[in-house]
Amino acid sequence: MFGHRKVLQFEARPDKPDPLFAKMLQEPLGGQWGEISVMMTYLFQGWSCRGPQKYRDMLLDIGTEEIGHVEMLATMIARLLESSPVEAQEDAAKDSLVGAVMGGARIEDAILAGMNPQHLIVAGSGPRPADSAGNPWTAGYMCASGNLLADFRFNLTAESQGRLQVARLYNMTQDEGVRRMLAFLLARDTMHQNQWLAAIRELEEDGLESTPVPSAFPQELEKTDVSYLYVAGSEGGVSTTGRWASGVSADGRGEIRSVPLEPLTSDQGLLSPVDPRTYGTPPAPVPAEAAE
Amino acid sequence: MFGHRKVLQFEARPDKPDPLFAKMLQEPLGGQWGEISVMMTYLFQGWSCRGPQKYRDMLLDIGTEEIGHVEMLATMIARLLESSPVEAQEDAAKDSLVGAVMGGARIEDAILAGMNPQHLIVAGSGPRPADSAGNPWTAGYMCASGNLLADFRFNLTAESQGRLQVARLYNMTQDEGVRRMLAFLLARDTMHQNQWLAAIRELEEDGLESTPVPSAFPQELEKTDVSYLYVAGSEGGVSTTGRWASGVSADGRGEIRSVPLEPLTSDQGLLSPVDPRTYGTPPAPVPAEAAE
Amino acid sequence: MFGHRKVLQFEARPDKPDPLFAKMLQEPLGGQWGEISVMMTYLFQGWSCRGPQKYRDMLLDIGTEEIGHVEMLATMIARLLESSPVEAQEDAAKDSLVGAVMGGARIEDAILAGMNPQHLIVAGSGPRPADSAGNPWTAGYMCASGNLLADFRFNLTAESQGRLQVARLYNMTQDEGVRRMLAFLLARDTMHQNQWLAAIRELEEDGLESTPVPSAFPQELEKTDVSYLYVAGSEGGVSTTGRWASGVSADGRGEIRSVPLEPLTSDQGLLSPVDPRTYGTPPAPVPAEAAE
Amino acid sequence: MFGHRKVLQFEARPDKPDPLFAKMLQEPLGGQWGEISVMMTYLFQGWSCRGPQKYRDMLLDIGTEEIGHVEMLATMIARLLESSPVEAQEDAAKDSLVGAVMGGARIEDAILAGMNPQHLIVAGSGPRPADSAGNPWTAGYMCASGNLLADFRFNLTAESQGRLQVARLYNMTQDEGVRRMLAFLLARDTMHQNQWLAAIRELEEDGLESTPVPSAFPQELEKTDVSYLYVAGSEGGVSTTGRWASGVSADGRGEIRSVPLEPLTSDQGLLSPVDPRTYGTPPAPVPAEAAE
């Protein structure tokens, strides 16, 4: 069960409105690697957790914090879409084309210059549950498999992609208020990358899971002669100079060898003739009598 | 540029048809973590790579191999949807309800029992570019960011989720031909998990990237007082017993402390009154004269 | 900012596992009118609210409660997918085909009978962020416009469609534990329908908004001669016997008349010839020299 | 069965081309609350109607009118994308940046300034079945449940959101021809809001449906002690000052009380250990022998 406190976790107040940056900021809100994705991912992983309770509680801890990050970004975007006081506008006008658009221009000119039109038409100067290109958020972005190592690797990815995007956005604005909030999010993503690295190590030391995931599958059932084989599908030899192409494997269980990509079968993938009731094209003409 | 050899990388021949397992096998073909996802991901990462060539070539190597895995799964599904010879059917009929459905039953009864209807109606006994629930594959599943560490972490995730799903599917069938191919895929996923772990280590040792991603962003610009803080958003103390809540951080740059989730601001997130031209609800009644 | 208490709002424990009902129960979790939709809708409406604070706080109140409903449904689905103790299975086996499937059958037979395959392959016996047909949840289902009357009408709809679906599901199961939780959800939906009706009345009495939405748009600017006209687009007279076809309009501002559907213009919608650089088909042949 | 008359219901002719407003106008054509959504919704509700014929016929009446509204918007967008005569361009050039773009500029500069690129590349100066951000229309926007009160509430919402968006668009253009058509649509939306309010009242007076929807579900089966309880999920008391928090309920069947959000159970949502064949993470290490 959840509760709400009527205050943000961290301040979300821009120095001045900026409808174009509002569009950009939709990416960490509603994009593939945005806060909605991590919020939903961590909560679903927590609710699905059948492992030790410390992992379940930790997942719900961080998922709960992320709801508050969604709240901060939604608030920031709403404020970036507000009409600004006169002074701010004048300042803005001097600075950049963005400012010029806001400073006194008619509404259609602001749109003209690249706003997300749905910020005005659909949301009335509010945030959208969508990414910076306007695609609505979809649960196809999230992940909860029941296997914690597989999922923690996803989580580490999400915090890496997320921090990367926020760092790029940091360079796209000069607004100190926006940068303050981005600096907060960057720091939390630093913590969260560390958190998932720690959780991965703990899971392995607890003996619950290891590489290759899922470790409970008996490895002797896989086709072991290709388990530690680097297959060079491209011509040229540069790709075999990395540690993925020779030496002891990362899981410590094998010795990696490098081979060219060659077929291990003579199976050409040819199919049987079609069931005539499906009206697929047969190898040779058939009389028109397939229907019963 | 690509070439095609008219032979599969590994045999994809079931012992007998099984339209229900054909439906299941759509997941590793066209699901979020299926072969189309990794094929497209590795190729796009390779084509976008601005780092050392050994990484680019390696990405294109593995992407090229994955096209062949898509081919194997597509072929296997097409064969699972074929009409079987009489003996196989009789065998099947003894074994399971699946067999019973195939053994002489009318086409609508097979559907009745849970087939993917599009295997018949849309594809005429062929594979679908979709997952086991029938959702078409979408590029929203894939990932190519230009930052190799962020992307290799995604790749490691994909091979972990992928091997997990194939392991589950291995337990859902008794067909030896199908299991042979799954054993091959499991082994390749073992290699590929090892491959991405090795590539991550190499990238770090090359000094190109480290935790927190992106490492080229000056960490002093983030709000450093919350960079190594475990925030307990849930009540109870179980979640702070892991190594994510105390001790040296995984990146070796900080000492982790644990604190309860508390606001760091008094900002309540309240917004300014609305621009009347957007017809949002204002704090107090306004006269109806907003249009120009 | 949000907090989490490590207890559910209401018990979510089925009497026995039922993987098929787990599939059905995805609809009120991740469907168009499910709990994720109302959770996200109320939170975004709250974060976007520029009207009186009582509405904003109320939206965040109910949005916060809904996160807990998502939690209850996710937990219930996870438990419906668990292996059951022997006794429960034997009981189940007597009752229904569902029971038969669970009682001793091999895993592939359960799937055969109609389970959502992703419950096993993707989520490992956990809930999915998807509807009963397996479509992932999308933010295209939600709504936050900045106009509270428009949005409260959406909310009233969501609680009506939602309660309707839960009532249908109540009739599809005999499991007392499941029915207890559905009875709780039905009661909350009763409250929430009443809540939105009350909020609509309050908004109108506060003078903030009325029919037609948005009331701040000067109605004299619309084409007033068709503002209270019932247009009969179908043949036959039955459709004009309702109160929508005559009498005082619901907003009290007009007298409704009924007319047949007739064009109000002679504009045939014909278009100008195409710009040759777009290579659309022109009214008459043109020489092939359009490219610069 | 449908027929077509070769004339529009109302004129759809802009004073001059405006490719940027063409992009905006996609929202009421192909957006969540656009004309395609209401056309499809009303027709499907009509075709699914099992209630009195007057409702069915009325739904098909209005659905048929809406096909004509789709036609008007599609025509208007096609004309906004046409090349303009010289005079119009010169006029436009004086007025606004939009005009400047059209008046003599090369094709790439018009795109540069914010057009929907698919208007040129995909549709060759024609309308798109998509919204103002370019998302293709999806049937996930529409609604037909078989319960007329639930559906009429959806319809009232759709006409409210739709009129709100058209009112916003009215303020974004100065083109008198465009405004004439928008004024027509605004007036029809006024009628249609009134129409659904009237239909809701009629349905209730006919005794076919009432709050809470669905009224045919025996209310004593729901958990009645929480049916009229306002639950304050947020801290602070402002949200309980509305009529949703005390007094007689809108359905006249209950007395509303306000309580803080508290759990009604001690159920912590913990799950049973995982079936080892799904390779989820267990509470304690297990030997690798799960596969059969």
Next chain:
Amino acid sequence: MFGHRKVLQFEARPDKPDPLFAKMLQEPLGGQWGEISVMMTYLFQGWSCRGPQKYRDMLLDIGTEEIGHVEMLATMIARLLESSPVEAQEDAAKDSLVGAVMGGARIEDAILAGMNPQHLIVAGSGPRPADSAGNPWTAGYMCASGNLLADFRFNLTAESQGRLQVARLYNMTQDEGVRRMLAFLLARDTMHQNQWLAAIRELEEDGLESTPVPSAFPQELEKTDVSYLYVAGSEGGVSTTGRWASGVSADGRGEIRSVPLEPLTSDQGLLSPVDPRTYGTPPAPVPAEAAE
């Protein structure tokens, strides 16, 4: 502008209910090649037509007929989902598993056997705007480019894929009432395939368009030395035995030659080093000072 007649174009009455066939029949209603797709495609092509009026009117003719086909399929599905009279049930019970499900079984058993759960939970025994796998219809299926030859080829495809699917469905049911309607749709698809073939010939004879589409693009601007070259991307020589690999080209403008797939450039596709502000991985380590 459109009108509605309160009668179907052709009878849509099954002999008896069949909820499983109702699920199958969603494909020609709301699938990629279903009636909604052709209805929307022909109407949008008509509204976008800038060529001779005979094509525009013909497109609107057939688009209007297709709205009626959507109506027939929606009605048929609603009736297939009805409860059947006793006799029909008894008959059915003898025939098939489908019958057994309907004849006296509890509602959950019908679902169990493979129904689309949304037919009950969401639509209350009505049709869904979705395909046979439950995916909602999307405008991503339709096509209107402004070039009539390109579009007529799409239309010919749609009628071919559509008739193929209906023919497959004809073989999946024994219900004479359903087959009567399918026989009607098959005949109309026969006409419509002929119609688009005729329209293509007329367009070519009118001199408005020819192969290669778009014919108004000056062919000398393309890289003409590869315009009539069959490129064998696979090994082996079987693929060059068709008329696509030698002889006069279908457009009569070239002589086709066959060559192996070889690169025509030495461009390896290598990219420049990354802009440091995007934090992509560089070819060599860079100091962490990229942010401004």
Next chain:
Amino acid sequence: MFGHRKVLQFEARPDKPDPLFAKMLQEPLGGQWGEISVMMTYLFQGWSCRGPQKYRDMLLDIGTEEIGHVEMLATMIARLLESSPVEAQEDAAKDSLVGAVMGGARIEDAILAGMNPQHLIVAGSGPRPADSAGNPWTAGYMCASGNLLADFRFNLTAESQGRLQVARLYNMTQDEGVRRMLAFLLARDTMHQNQWLAAIRELEEDGLESTPVPSAFPQELEKTDVSYLYVAGSEGGVSTTGRWASGVSADGRGEIRSVPLEPLTSDQGLLSPVDPRTYGTPPAPVPAEAAE
């Protein structure tokens, strides 16, 4: 099985960067009719082919070539997003607004002017698997039915729509390097339109398939009295002046007649009363006792 050569099929090097044209060029990469669509379509058709091997091999030939076209477009887009050398920028600045944006402007101004924001934020100056409006590629665009004539008609459409879009793009840029690559793609599309026309003729002459598709369905089972009837759904006579409205049908099997659109039944599409357990609206009030 596939192999990769480390060289492009044709050069993909622009004269100078152009981030706006990079956005446009996403359409032929990841749009409905882009190279990903044809690559996936041809490969799936090849892997599903149960007809003569020459068709299967030809499909895999062309599918393999198309992977290389995806590679070329991805590379071109990555290069259009690179920072340009000073001279190129100065040149550009003189030429156009696009140049002005690139020549010295800050990063946010480039975005302002209409870039795809995901090119920077998500892909770090790399290509996206999406169209020019930012919609991710979806397998809903592709087609593989098992019937080769139906599928070759789709392929002919795809090459026509594709060449049309590339021709439009050719006119939107002055960059000679970009135009060289587009000229190559235009030429290949010329070949591929010819190729599918040839394959269609061969398929018909081989006696494997003819109009109406599927020809193996016994035509006497369709409702033959409407098989060659042009139905004029619109008023007016212009639409019947084409060869689709009279004369011998294209398949040579019928004589086309033209008739007005009239119902062939008295079926009004009315439905039976609803099953009370679904809580749909009944024709008359029912007591609230439907639940068991």
